[in-house]
Amino acid sequence: MNTLVLWDIDLTLIDARGLGHDWYRTALRATAGLDLVHVPSFPGRTERAITRELLTAHDLEPTEELVSRLHAALIDVATRERELLPARGHALPGAAAALTALARRPDVVQSLVTGNLVEIARFKLAAFGLDEHLDFEIGGYGSVSEHRPELVLEAVRLATAKHDREFRPVVIGDTPHDVDAALRHGAVAIGVATGRSSAAELRDSGAHVVLDDLSDTARLLAAVVPRG
Numbered sequence: 001m002n003t004l005v006l007w008d009i010d011l012t013l014i015d016a017r018g019l020g021h022d023w024y025r026t027a028l029r030a031t032a033g034l035d036l037v038h039v040p041s042f043p044g045r046t047e048r049a050i051t052r053e054l055l056t057a058h059d060l061e062p063t064e065e066l067v068s069r070l071h072a073a074l075i076d077v078a079t080r081e082r083e084l085l086p087a088r089g090h091a092l093p094g095a096a097a098a099l100t101a102l103a104r105r106p107d108v109v110q111s112l113v114t115g116n117l118v119e120i121a122r123f124k125l126a127a128f129g130l131d132e133h134l135d136f137e138i139g140g141y142g143s144v145s146e147h148r149p150e151l152v153l154e155a156v157r158l159a160t161a162k163h164d165r166e167f168r169p170v171v172i173g174d175t176p177h178d179v180d181a182a183l184r185h186g187a188v189a190i191g192v193a194t195g196r197s198s199a200a201e202l203r204d205s206g207a208h209v210v211l212d213d214l215s216d217t218a219r220l221l222a223a224v225v226p227r228g
């Protein structure tokens with residue numbers, strides 16, 4: 001069976017060094033004229049979940065209309081400031097080699113399950129030359145739901161429809177949220193301890209395989225497509 005690899009972005013493939021957080025500050029000011037005083041927790045959460053918490057904490061009703069306007073403002077600021085990404089952030093060790101190695105396998109399709117909006121996902125990965133081997137059309141993004149497991153479901157659904165075949169999904173991410181989202185839909189969960197969660201925490205959350213980082217390409221390949 002073919003494998004669908006679903007990558008997380010932040011602290012799995014890249015570290016944007018808080019730039020995403022700054023974009024929220026600008027977007028909130030542009031949308032509601034407010035200073036950011038409450039900073040939601042970001043790791044592993046979707047844009048929709050972060051936005052609802054952010055708006056509520058600033059005494060704003062998180063209506064669909066306001067969420068849409070905030071997301072539009074977020075895309076605006078990211079469009080203006082995306083050239084800051086390569087200077088401020090960096091690709092994580094082994095990320096480029098991992099994507100390239102998996103792209104060489106005819107039985108693997110690579111896309112994303114990320115809390116980011118698709119537009120921002122593209123900016124973040126293109127800034128570090130990591131966008132080439134990923135099919136953005138079939139990803140699960142932060143606009144879909146507040147609940148990360150639904151992003152996995154969406155990506156599997158889109159990949160199955162596009163390729164007209166069943167896939168074995170493999171989720172790769174840095175937080176227990178990524179692991180949980182995978183396990184809920186019977187996907188293989190690979191934890192990478194390059195974020196704020198330790199290898200032990202990722203193991204405890206149920207990850208099938210935990211890597212310290214992506215630098216050992218052979219080990220990653222073996223975790224994604226076990227021989228047999």
Ligand SMILES: [Mg+2]
Nearest residue numbers: 008010011174
């Ligand atoms: Mg992450």
